Amino acid sequence: MATVYKIHPDNPQSHKIQAVKDALDVGAIVLYPTDTVYAIGCSLTVKAAIQRVRQLKQLANDKPLTFLCSSLSNIADYAFVSDTAYRIIRHLIPGPYTFLLPATKQVPKLVMSPKRRTTGIRVPNSTICHALLESLQTPIISTSALSLMPLDHGSERPTFSKASLFDHLEKQVDLIVDNGQELTYQVSSILDLTEAEPTLVRQGLGWEEVSNWGVLS
Numbered sequence: 763m764a765t766v767y768k769i770h771p772d773n774p775q776s777h778k779i780q781a782v783k784d785a786l787d788v789g790a791i792v793l794y795p796t797d798t799v800y801a802i803g804c805s806l807t808v809k810a811a812i813q814r815v816r817q818l819k820q821l822a823n824d825k826p827l828t829f830l831c832s833s834l835s836n837i838a839d840y841a842f843v844s845d846t847a848y849r850i851i852r853h854l855i856p857g858p859y860t861f862l863l864p865a866t867k868q869v870p871k872l873v874m875s876p877k878r879r880t881t882g883i884r885v886p887n888s889t890i891c892h893a894l895l896e897s898l899q900t901p902i903i904s905t906s907a908l909s910l911m912p913l914d915h916g917s918e919r920p921t922f923s924k925a926s927l928f929d930h931l932e933k934q935v936d937l938i939v940d941n942g943q944e945l946t947y948q949v950s951s952i953l954d955l956t957e958a959e960p961t962l963v964r965q966g967l968g969w970e971e972v973s974n975w976g977v978l979s
Contacts, residue, residue, distance in 0.1 A: 764793070764932045771795075771941040774893040782937055783897040790936040791815060793928070794894070795943070796830075797887040798858045798950045798967055799906050800927060802935065803830075806901040812872045815903055818934055819910070826875040828860050828882035830902045832895040837861070837883050840868045840901065847955040855885035856892075858967035862954040873903070880956050890941060906949060907931060 765785075767778045782792060789811040791804050802818060804811035806829050815827065831837045834851055841863035843851065851861055865874040865881040874881045884904060886892075894902060911922050911930055922930075924945035928938055951972060952963040962972060 764935050764938045766928070766938045766940055768940045768942060769890055771943055772889055774890050776893075779890075779893045779897050782894060782939065785937055786811075786894075786898055786902070789814075791818070791934075792937040792939060793907055793931050793935045794890065794937075794939040795888065795941045796884075796891055796904060797856070798948060799908050799946055800924075801904040802907050802910075802931075803903045803905070805898060806870065806873065806903060809870065809872060812870065812903060815905060816872070819905055821905075823872065824876055826880065826882055827873045828884060828904050829873065830884050830886060830891055830895060830904045832892060833885065836901070837863070837885065840866055841881060841883055842866060844955070844958075846958070846960065850953065850955065850960060851885075854968070854971070856887040857885070857971075858887070858948075858950045859972075860884050860950045860952045860964075862952065862956055862963065864956055878956070882952070884950060890939065908947065908949075910934075 767782060769775060769778050786792065786805045789808045791802060791811055791814055794801060794803055802815055804815055834855060837843060843863060860882045862880050862882055865879050869881045911927060927945065949966040951966040951969040954961045954963050962969060
């Protein structure tokens with residue numbers, strides 16, 4: 763049974779953040795809110811935890827995992843950022859965007875795309891996420907928890923509640939962070955910044971901002 767931490771979305775309680783951090787350090791998996799959807803996560807530095815996340819999501823090893831970074835300078839530790847990518851990322855973060863970038867050796871093989879050697883990185887607009895990142899001092903895996911929930915027959919959109927999400931996953935994760943807010947269902951926009959011409963891979967939250975800015979092919 764997962765331990766539930768009720769954490770204030772704007773003023774995260776430091777002792778609760780510390781408790782989550784201590785658990786992540788030793789391999790815990792957490793269900794936690796981002797600025798888009800609830801995500802399944804763990805420390806980027808704990809291989810066994812990353813493997814558990816993959817098993818939970820039923821992801822083959824050639825399917826990359828996204829992770830959260832705290833800033834643009836933090837991204838540069840884990841990805842090669844071109845001048846064009848730098849300008850785009852600086853304009854959009856923090857926000858609901860996933861950036862596909864060439865991975866550095868700091869990214870575990872279990873996380874990156876093995877063929878392209880790319881990785882997906884986010885800098886979310888979430889006080890809880892940034893508090894965890896600051897405390898942990900390492901990136902956090904961030905893969906949507908919504909795909910683990912069954913859809914109603916004939917429906918392509920999720921209709922479940924946050925309570926049902928927690929109930930469904932409480933035996934599969936070690937920790938649950940509850941921010942006291944309503945569940946959201948809109949995913950991040952994905953931008954491929956691995957080539958000279960950036961492209962929009964998925965339209966999610968914030969895609970209008972990207973489109974209006976006129977930087978994509």
